[in-house]
Amino acid sequence: MKKYLSILFALVLVVSLMLVPAVVSADGTPTIDGTLSSGEWDSYHLGTSVTGWQGGMSVDVYGFADDTHLYAAYVADMTQPGWSVAAGLCISANLDYKTPQSASWPDSGYTHISVYGDGFAQTDGSGWNWPDGWGNTDPSVFTNRGIEYYVGEPCYGSPYPNTAEIKIPLSLLTYAGADGQIMLGGQYWQYDWATPFYVNLPPIQVEIDIKPGSDPNSINLKSKGLIPVAILTTPDFDASTVDPDTVAFGPNEAACVHWALEDVDGDGDIDLILHFKTQDTGINPGDTEATLIGYTYDPLNRLIGKDAVKIVPKGK
Numbered sequence: 001m002k003k004y005l006s007i008l009f010a011l012v013l014v015v016s017l018m019l020v021p022a023v024v025s026a027d028g029t030p031t032i033d034g035t036l037s038s039g040e041w042d043s044y045h046l047g048t049s050v051t052g053w054q055g056g057m058s059v060d061v062y063g064f065a066d067d068t069h070l071y072a073a074y075v076a077d078m079t080q081p082g083w084s085v086a087a088g089l090c091i092s093a094n095l096d097y098k099t100p101q102s103a104s105w106p107d108s109g110y111t112h113i114s115v116y117g118d119g120f121a122q123t124d125g126s127g128w129n130w131p132d133g134w135g136n137t138d139p140s141v142f143t144n145r146g147i148e149y150y151v152g153e154p155c156y157g158s159p160y161p162n163t164a165e166i167k168i169p170l171s172l173l174t175y176a177g178a179d180g181q182i183m184l185g186g187q188y189w190q191y192d193w194a195t196p197f198y199v200n201l202p203p204i205q206v207e208i209d210i211k212p213g214s215d216p217n218s219i220n221l222k223s224k225g226l227i228p229v230a231i232l233t234t235p236d237f238d239a240s241t242v243d244p245d246t247v248a249f250g251p252n253e254a255a256c257v258h259w260a261l262e263d264v265d266g267d268g269d270i271d272l273i274l275h276f277k278t279q280d281t282g283i284n285p286g287d288t289e290a291t292l293i294g295y296t297y298d299p300l301n302r303l304i305g306k307d308a309v310k311i312v313p314k315g316k
């Protein structure tokens with residue numbers, strides 16, 4: 001009987017799990033509705049921001065970026081004593097979304113977005129310059145910029161749900177560096193700094209051609225010569241925007257020894273051709289493809305491209 005009960009229990013569990021509505025949209029991105037539904041943010045957990053202020057406050061921070069937006073979510077641990085002292089705080093009240101090149105706010109490089117109550121303000125980091133005015137209580141200044149948010153957190157209201165979800169167009173985030181990252185930081189209101197976490201921007205897939213004009217792309221690992229690799233211009237990507245100094249090829253991320261802008265594939269547009277020392281690349285005897293990475297001159301744009309290789313002579 002016990003056995004049947006546990007089977008019944010398992011069945012009920014399975015059926016209840018099946019009844020949980022789909023919460024992730026068709027393209028896999030979270031729904032900004034103030035609820036961190038089952039599975040919605042699981043793979044985007046960045047860490048827990050902890051401060052000892054007033055006996056302790058902590059917030060679990062989630063975030064990632066796709067080609068167009070930064071997504072972030074916050075869950076406050078309301079059992080922490082600090083929250084009971086400062087129940088009127090907003091998790092997202094003083095959040096910074098920035099690149100990490102400038103060490104201290106409000107240096108250039110910060111985008112500072114502040115949500116409190118229904119208010120909103122944003123500075124580009126060049127100073128205390130709030131285009132919408134500090135304490136603007138018109139939510140449209142947020143939504144007019146394409147920002148979606150739900151602040152269902154402890155934020156001037158009771159009861160205090162403990163979550164927030166935010167979606168910000170990347171175009172709003174100022175940028176000052178070369179590492180393709182966005183920092184999620186900020187303050188617990190004016191009391192203490194939150195632990196900063198970093199979101200990597202997804203790379204742009206570029207079309208590369210190892211040894212243009214050759215197929216297969218035979219690589220002799222004993223060669224003391226160079227491997228030419230072209231980054232091709234396509235309708236979606238202009239290879240002349242690539243900063244050759246940032247390009248790296250193969251497992252050892254070899255730097256190029258020289259480069260040129262020319263129409264490598266003869267289709268009328270200008271491509272980028274780079275040459276790498278075979279011995280620098282770290283390509284292994286068993287490899288069947290090789291990867292190139294880099295950045296455009298606008299370092300928001302991280303690049304990645306892959307092409308097949310055929311190691312010769314076989315077995316060496």
Ligand SMILES: [Ca+2]
Pocket residue numbers: 030031032033034035036037040165
């Ligand atoms: Ca949600």
Ligand SMILES: [Ca+2]
Pocket residue numbers: 209210211212213214215216217
């Ligand atoms: Ca080729």
Ligand SMILES: [Ca+2]
Pocket residue numbers: 233262263264265266267268269270271
């Ligand atoms: Ca071309």
